[in-house]
Amino acid sequence: MRRRLGHHRQHGKQGGVGGRGLLWKLLIAVFVVLLICTLSLLFSATITATNGSNAPSEINVEKLWESANSGGWRPSSSPRTDWPSPPKETKGYLRVRCNGGLNQQRSAICNAVLAARIMNATLVLPELDANSFWHDDSGFHGIYDVEHFILSLRFDLRIVERIPEIRKNGKTKKIKAFQLRPPRDAPISWYTTEALEKMEEHGAIYLTPFSHRLAEEIDNPEYQRLRCRVNYHALRFKPHIMKLSESIVDKLRSQGHFMAIHLRFEMDMLAFAGCFDIFSPAEQKILKKYRMENFAKKTLIYKERRAIGKCPLTPEEVGLLLRAMGFNNSTRMYLAAGELFGGEHFMKPFRALFPHLENHSSVDSSEELAANARGLIGSAVDYMNPDDKCPSENVMQILHSQLESENMDSEIYNQSDSVVSLAER
Numbered sequence: 377m378r379r380r381l382g383h384h385r386q387h388g389k390q391g392g393v394g395g396r397g398l399l400w401k402l403l404i405a406v407f408v409v410l411l412i413c414t415l416s417l418l419f420s421a422t423i424t425a426t427n428g429s430n431a432p433s434e435i436n437v438e439k440l441w442e443s444a445n446s447g448g449w450r451p452s453s454s455p456r457t458d459w460p461s462p463p464k465e466t467k468g469y470l471r472v473r474c475n476g477g478l479n480q481q482r483s484a485i486c487n488a489v490l491a492a493r494i495m496n497a498t499l500v501l502p503e504l505d506a507n508s509f510w511h512d513d514s515g516f517h518g519i520y521d522v523e524h525f526i527l528s529l530r531f532d533l534r535i536v537e538r539i540p541e542i543r544k545n546g547k548t549k550k551i552k553a554f555q556l557r558p559p560r561d562a563p564i565s566w567y568t569t570e571a572l573e574k575m576e577e578h579g580a581i582y583l584t585p586f587s588h589r590l591a592e593e594i595d596n597p598e599y600q601r602l603r604c605r606v607n608y609h610a611l612r613f614k615p616h617i618m619k620l621s622e623s624i625v626d627k628l629r630s631q632g633h634f635m636a637i638h639l640r641f642e643m644d645m646l647a648f649a650g651c652f653d654i655f656s657p658a659e660q661k662i663l664k665k666y667r668m669e670n671f672a673k674k675t676l677i678y679k680e681r682r683a684i685g686k687c688p689l690t691p692e693e694v695g696l697l698l699r700a701m702g703f704n705n706s707t708r709m710y711l712a713a714g715e716l717f718g719g720e721h722f723m724k725p726f727r728a729l730f731p732h733l734e735n736h737s738s739v740d741s742s743e744e745l746a747a748n749a750r751g752l753i754g755s756a757v758d759y760m761n762p763d764d765k766c767p768s769e770n771v772m773q774i775l776h777s778q779l780e781s782e783n784m785d786s787e788i789y790n791q792s793d794s795v796v797s798l799a800e801r
């Protein structure tokens with residue numbers, strides 16, 4: 377348990393594919409996330425109404441929609457021991473280029489902050505990936521509240537929006553960052569030796585690609601807490617994104633219970649995992665092509681991928697599990713993120729189990745939403761960022777808040793809503 381808590385994993389809401397920790401990722405992929413927000417008033421009304429005879433007796437509806445138990449774990453964001461402010465003198469500038477989907481990049485930002493802190497360096501606002509799959513070049517400025525980010529981490533490290541210019545022989549020019557490729561899950565020692573050396577030599581380094589480039593397990597609780605501060609407090613979506621997602625949540629809530637789910641049954645995930653055999657020959661061709669073009673060569677025995685647990689569950693399988701837990705066909709399902717690969721063939725069985733499906737266009741057909749429904753911003757909108765009813769964090773964070781009991785951060789959030797996370801149970 378401890379080890380898990382120490383983690384600060386976040387997984388690809390979208391492009392979150394990588395090698396290590398794949399099992400966990402696939403779990404995420406399976407349901408990725410279930411977020412259930414309810415109005416407490418409606419909540420109690422529903423309970424009274426459901427003690428009817430056709431509800432299976434062993435299913436306790438109240439329990440079904442209630443918050444997952446934190447098991448007594450408390451939030452761990454604030455420093456608990458002496459945590460000095462960053463030294464006046466910087467060792468240099470750290471630039472990173474994050475890659476992957478929204479969550480993977482978010483996790484990379486947490487790592488970049490920690491890396492800069494460890495090196496006593498100044499962090500240049502991390503660059504986000506405008507990668508081929510998500511076609512999104514909104515960048516950090518387009519998605520996150522930059523001012524809040526810099527301000528809320530001011531006791532942890534210095535952050536600048538861009539690399540400064542220096543004057544040399546009467547000319548001004550930007551410091552040229554020395555490009556380095558960090559090892560996967562690099563230990564802290566890599567940052568304090570190799571990376572630091574280059575930084576001191578060149579004044580700045582540029583780490584690319586930057587995803588899973590700092591070990592998740594670090595035997596230093598203060599470092600892990602810093603990651604939490606970044607994720608839970610410093611990274612806040614821009615106001616217009618929050619507003620859109622709040623309006624979606626409000627509309628959904630006004631009609632009672634709902635569940636948000638990200639069926640990570642998407643092209644990149646399936647191609648990465650090598651899960652081909654349940655698809656038609658034409659679909660397999662598409663997946664294989666995508667795999668070839670986007671991922672490192674690795675021989676997989678496609679036939680056995682599902683059998684050895686490496687594939688996301690199909691939508692139908694997810695639906696059956698949820699039904700077995702007690703959710704019935706009146707449960708409204710908000711489908712987060714992008715389109716399923718394989719389309720109707722895979723969606724139909726899910727719809728048969730849960731006919732009340734919603735997505736952001738069915739909830740809000742406004743032009744403003746349509747204009748913000750693509751790429752990283754689109755997934756940010758789907759993160760669901762409601763008001764005080766749910767922790768004002770994103771879906772993935774709510775998952776993690778179950779791990780970290782961040783929901784106990786009661787001065788900030790009073791959890792009167794229900795958050796269920798299948799992936800963590």
Ligand SMILES: *[C@@H]1O[C@H](CO)[C@@H](O)[C@H](O)[C@H]1NC(C)=O
Pocket residue numbers: 425426430431437704705706707
């Ligand atoms: C579905 O479950 C709800 C409680 O969550 C209950 O009120 C409703 O009657 C059930 N519907 C059916 C068709 O069983």
Ligand SMILES: *[C@@H]1O[C@H](CO)[C@@H](O)[C@H](O)[C@H]1NC(C)=O
Pocket residue numbers: 460462463494495496568572
């Ligand atoms: C960073 O600065 C602190 C003092 O503020 C010092 O203890 C630590 O060794 C420094 N780390 C590096 C990598 O220079």
Ligand SMILES: *[C@@H]1O[C@H](CO)[C@@H](O)[C@H](O)[C@H]1NC(C)=O
Pocket residue numbers: 705706731
């Ligand atoms: C939901 O299931 C019940 C039986 O449990 C059935 O009578 C009803 O028609 C179903 N509703 C929908 C919308 O499919």
Ligand SMILES: *[C@@H]1O[C@H](CO)[C@@H](O)[C@H](O)[C@H]1NC(C)=O
Pocket residue numbers: 714715734735736737738
């Ligand atoms: C959202 O739902 C509508 C209506 O059910 C559907 O036509 C549309 O394709 C869905 N959009 C996405 C992105 O799945």
Ligand SMILES: *[C@@H]1O[C@H](CO)[C@@H](O)[C@H](O)[C@H]1NC(C)=O
Pocket residue numbers: 786790791792
């Ligand atoms: C949350 O709010 C409820 C009702 O508003 C209150 O009874 C409860 O004590 C609050 N919990 C915390 C941890 O503040």
